[in-house]
Amino acid sequence: MAHIELDTLTKHFGDVAAVKGIDLSVNDGEFLVFVGPSGCGKSTTLRMLAGLESITDGALTIGETVVNDLPPHERNVAMVFQNYALYPHMTAAENMTFGLDSNGLFNRSGDDEQVAEVAETLGITDLLDRKPKALSGGERQRVAIGRALLREPEVFLLDEPLSNLDAKLRVEMRTELLELHRELQTTTVYVTHDQTEAMTLGDRVAVLNDGQIEQVDPPQLLYDYPATRFVAEFIGSPAMNILPVDVLGRDGQFVVQHDGFEIPLPTTNELEAIAGSPAYFGVRPEDISLAASLPAEAATFEATVSVTEPLGESLLVHCEVGDTELKVKTEPRSTVSPGDSIEIGVDEERLHLFDEQGNAVYH
Numbered sequence: 072m073a074h075i076e077l078d079t080l081t082k083h084f085g086d087v088a089a090v091k092g093i094d095l096s097v098n099d100g101e102f103l104v105f106v107g108p109s110g111c112g113k114s115t116t117l118r119m120l121a122g123l124e125s126i127t128d129g130a131l132t133i134g135e136t137v138v139n140d141l142p143p144h145e146r147n148v149a150m151v152f153q154n155y156a157l158y159p160h161m162t163a164a165e166n167m168t169f170g171l172d173s174n175g176l177f178n179r180s181g182d183d184e185q186v187a188e189v190a191e192t193l194g195i196t197d198l199l200d201r202k203p204k205a206l207s208g209g210e211r212q213r214v215a216i217g218r219a220l221l222r223e224p225e226v227f228l229l230d231e232p233l234s235n236l237d238a239k240l241r242v243e244m245r246t247e248l249l250e251l252h253r254e255l256q257t258t259t260v261y262v263t264h265d266q267t268e269a270m271t272l273g274d275r276v277a278v279l280n281d282g283q284i285e286q287v288d289p290p291q292l293l294y295d296y297p298a299t300r301f302v303a304e305f306i307g308s309p310a311m312n313i314l315p316v317d318v319l320g321r322d323g324q325f326v327v328q329h330d331g332f333e334i335p336l337p338t339t340n341e342l343e344a345i346a347g348s349p350a351y352f353g354v355r356p357e358d359i360s361l362a363a364s365l366p367a368e369a370a371t372f373e374a375t376v377s378v379t380e381p382l383g384e385s386l387l388v389h390c391e392v393g394d395t396e397l398k399v400k401t402e403p404r405s406t407v408s409p410g411d412s413i414e415i416g417v418d419e420e421r422l423h424l425f426d427e428q429g430n431a432v433y434h
C-alpha cells in the first residue's frame with residue numbers, strides 16, 4: 072500500500088491546459104474517486120499517475136518516491152482501462168498473467184495457484200480457458216481486474232472500468248469492487264463521469280472541473296455542503312434547483328429575494344459581506360415540501376404544477392413560482408396533476424447560497 076501526493080500537478084498538450092496544478096493527498100488504503108464532466112482532465116490525471124502521460128510541471132509522489140520520471144512498470148501501480156485492453160488471441164488466464172515476469176512483480180512458479188485464487192475471488196474459475204470473444208462484457212471486465220490484482224500493486228488505477236457494462240451489471244460490479252477494496256485495502260484511484268458511481272465507491276470524491284479540483288470530500292459532505300455552485304449542480308440527481316437572487320439586509324435580518332418570493336436567512340458574516348450583491352440560491356428537490364407536510368409557521372409559496380414525473384420511490388413535480396421553475400421531490404403517491412395550484416415550502420435548514428463567482432457563502 073502507498074499514499075500518493077499530487078503537488079501542483081500540471082499537464083499541457085501544446086496550448087491546451089488539461090490539468091491546471093492539482094494539489095491532493097490520497098491516503099494509504101484510501102478509495103479516491105475523480106469525477107467530473109467530459110474533458111475536465113480526469114483521465115489525463117490518472118494517466119500521469121500510471122506513467123502513461125508525461126508530467127508538464129509539479130511533482131507526483133507514490134509512497135516515498137517521486138515518480139515523475141519513472142516508467143510505468145517501475146511505479147508498482149496496476150491500471151484497469153474502460154475497454155479492458157485484453158489480447159484477443161490469448162485465453163483469460165494468459166491475459167491475466169501475460170507480461171508479469173518482465174516487471175519482476177510476480178513469481179512465475181506461483182502462477183497457477185495465484186491465478187486460481189484470484190479467479191476464485193472474481194468468480195471466473197470456469198472461464199480461464201476462454202478467449203475474450205467468448206466472454207461477456209462483465210466477464211471481460213473481471214479478467215481485466217484479475218490481471219491488475221495478480222500484480223499485487225501498491226496502487227490500483229481504474230479509468231471508467233464499468234462504463235461499457237449494462238446498468239444492472241454496473242451496480243453488481245460496483246458492489247464487488249467495494250468488497251475487493253475492503254478485503255485488500257489497496258490504495259485506489261478511480262475515474263468516472265458518473266456521480267452515482269463516485270458517491271457509492273469513494274471514501275472521498277474529488278470533483279474536477281476544467282483541469283482543477285472544485286472540492287474533495289467524503290460523499291455525504293459533498294452532497295450536504297457543496298463548496299461551489301458547480302459541485303452543487305453536478306452532484307445529486309435530479310439536480311439542485313439554483314435561482315439567481317438578491318441578498319437584502321432588512322431590519323437586522325437577511326432575506327434572499329427572487330421574483331416575488333422571499334426567504335429569511337440567519338445573519339452571518341458571510342451574508343453581511345455579500346448583502347446588496349447578486350447571488351445564487353440553491354435548494355435540492357427533496358428539501359422542498361408540499362405545504363401540508365410543513366410546520367404551520369413555515370414560509371410557503373404558491374406554485375403551479377407543470378409536469379409530474381413518477382420515479383417509483385418518489386414523484387418529481389416540476390412547478391412554477393411566478394416565472395421560476397422549481398423541481399420538487401415528493402411522496403410517490405401524491406395526487407398532484409399538471410395545472411394544479413399547490414403550496415410549497417423549503418426546509419430552512421437545508422438552503423445554500425453561492426456568491427456571484429459561485430463560491431458557497433451559506434449552508
Ligand code: ATP
Nearest residue numbers: 084087089107108109110111112113114115116264
Ligand atoms: P472524458 O470523460 O471525456 O474521458 P476527461 O475528463 O477524462 O474526459 P481528459 O481525457 O483528461 O478528460 O482530457 C482533458 C483535456 O485535455 C480535454 O480538453 C482533451 O481534449 C485534452 N486532451 C487529452 N488528451 C490530449 C492529447 N493527447 N492531445 C491534446 N489534447 C488532449
